[in-house]
Amino acid sequence: MKSLSLSPTTHTPHVSFDAETGKIELRGRSTPENSVEFYEPIMNWLDDYVKAPQETTKVEVRFEYFNTSSSKCILDIFKRLSVLPKGGKKIEITWFYEEDDEDMQEAGEDYSDILGLPFTIKQV
Amino acid sequence: MIDLLEQYERMHDNNIMLSFKGEVTFDLVNSILKIIEERLNKTEEDLKTKKKVYNVLVECLQNLCHHIEESATEENFGTKTAILMIYMNDSTYHVLTGNYIYNKNIDHIRNWLDQINSVSKDELRELYKKILNNEQFSEKGGGGLGFIDIARKSGQKLNYNFKPVNDNVSFFSFQINIPKQEV
Numbered sequence: 414m415k416s417l418s419l420s421p422t423t424h425t426p427h428v429s430f431d432a433e434t435g436k437i438e439l440r441g442r443s444t445p446e447n448s449v450e451f452y453e454p455i456m457n458w459l460d461d462y463v464k465a466p467q468e469t470t471k472v473e474v475r476f477e478y479f480n481t482s483s484s485k486c487i488l489d490i491f492k493r494l495s496v497l498p499k500g501g502k503k504i505e506i507t508w509f510y511e512e513d514d515e516d517m518q519e520a521g522e523d524y525s526d527i528l529g530l531p532f533t534i535k536q537v
Numbered sequence: 538m539i540d541l542l543e544q545y546e547r548m549h550d551n552n553i554m555l556s557f558k559g560e561v562t563f564d565l566v567n568s569i570l571k572i573i574e575e576r577l578n579k580t581e582e583d584l585k586t587k588k589k590v591y592n593v594l595v596e597c598l599q600n601l602c603h604h605i606e607e608s609a610t611e612e613n614f615g616t617k618t619a620i621l622m623i624y625m626n627d628s629t630y631h632v633l634t635g636n637y638i639y640n641k642n643i644d645h646i647r648n649w650l651d652q653i654n655s656v657s658k659d660e661l662r663e664l665y666k667k668i669l670n671n672e673q674f675s676e677k678g679g680g681g682l683g684f685i686d687i688a689r690k691s692g693q694k695l696n697y698n699f700k701p702v703n704d705n706v707s708f709f710s711f712q713i714n715i716p717k718q719e720v
Contacts, residue, residue, distance in 0.1 A: 424567065444570075444595050446563040446602065478588060480595050481682035488669055513585050516592070516690055523662070527670050 414465065417458045425451055426476065430458055435467030437494075443479035443487070452486035459493040466502050470494065475509035475537065476517060484520075491528050498530075507533045538698050541620060541635035541710035552624040561605055561619045561636075566598040573623065585718040590630045592690050593715055594623070597632055600683045605636050630715040638709040643699050646709070653684055654694045661689055691715045 414432035421427040426441035445451045472494065479487065497504045508521030518534060525532035554576055557569065573594055577587045598621070605617050619636040638646070656664060665685045688695055696712040 423571070444599075446566070446599060478592055478595070480599060481686045482599065484669060484682065484686075511584075514588060515585075516589070519662070523666050523669075527666055 414461060417454065426479075428455060430455070430462070432462055432465075432467075435470040437470060437472045438475075439473075439487075439490075440475040442477045443483035445480075445483065448480070448482040448486045452483075452489070455486075456489060456493065459490060463493060463496050463500075466497055466500075469503040469505060470497055472504065472506040473509070474507070474521075476520075477511065478517070488524065488527065491524055491530065495528050495530055504530070505533070506530060507535060509535050509537050511537050539633075539696055539710050539712050540698055540700060541622075541633055541712075542700075542708070552626060554623040554625060556622045558618070558620040560617045561598070561601050561621075562617070563602055566602055569598060569621070570594060581717075583718055586630075586715070589690050589718065590632075590715050593632055593687050593713055596683045596687050596690075597621075597634055597711070597713065601634055601636060628717055630717070631712065632715070633710070633712045635708060635710045637702065637706050638699070640701075640705055640707055643707060643709075647697075647699065649681070650684060650695050650697055653688050658689075658692070661685060665689065687713050 416432055417428060417430040419425070419428035421441040424442060424444040424446075426439050426443045429436070429438040431437075443451075474487075491506075494504055494506075506525075508524070510517035510521065518536075521532050521534040524530075525534070555569065555573060557565075559565075570591070574591060577590060581587050581590070601619050601621070605619055619634060621635075622631075622633045624631050653661065653664075665682065668681055668685070684695060691713050693714050693716070696714075698710045700708045700710065702708055
């Protein structure tokens with residue numbers, strides 16, 4: 414399965430999804446006007462990935478900031494990945510927040526809480 | 538109660554970081570955000586404050602973009618036109634937006650803003666999570682979270698005012714204050 418790689422822009426994040434290694438990385442800023450449009454290829458990739466995932470999928474998320482429009486898409490990403498433990502596969506999620514960014518720290522806690530998935534929440 | 542039109546006339550120029558009146562488009566929003574980011578980098582040392590102000594601005598401006606409506610007045614104030622001001626004093630950043638709105642939409646917005654203003658910080662966080670998890674996507678993915686996010690990040694009440702213009706349209710003034718974060 415092809416990996417997905419998107420370079421960061423002023424309003425979209427760096428995206429690096431590797432089906433071979435099971436490494437999923439999102440970092441930077443996410444403030445696109447139409448987040449549904451931007452995240453669509455990501456959702457499609459994930460739909461394919463979860464059909465034949467690695468034993469362990471390692472997710473690393475490091476946002477500088479994201480708008481509320483993106484927040485829904487980000488939840489959707491995790492929702493798709495949350496099927497992995499149910500299918501007996503492992504998932505490790507690390508949510509990074511920059512120094513003193515309590516808002517981002519809380520956001521990680523919120524996602525973990527909504528999904529019922531354990532997140533490692535770490536300061537960069 | 539705030540009235541953006543009158544307030545604009547009272548304001549001193551050297552407190553204003555940015556002032557804009559015109560058509561609000563996605564490109565314009567990005568330009569404004571870039572300008573403000575550069576200004577913040579120059580004038581604000583605290584990273585936490587910078588991020589909060591920037592975050593609030595993103596939500597305010599993108600909200601404007603998504604929900605602005607054509608005005609229908611005889612004076613023809615223009616389509617998708619809004620006013621935006623950002624100013625600061627020693628302790629606080631102030632973000633103000635103003636746009637025309639159809640009267641039929643007022644109650645819905647007023648109720649929502651009042652609800653956000655009436656709950657505690659913890660309740661607001663729970664409300665955010667609930668809507669994030671449940672609400673239908675609007676076409677562009679907005680879905681009502683914007684105002685909650687603004688309230689949470691600023692830690693302040695949402696100030697607003699609806700000023701009647703004619704039978705169909707009012708002017709919606711919105712203000713959020715972001716205190717500089719203590720180091």
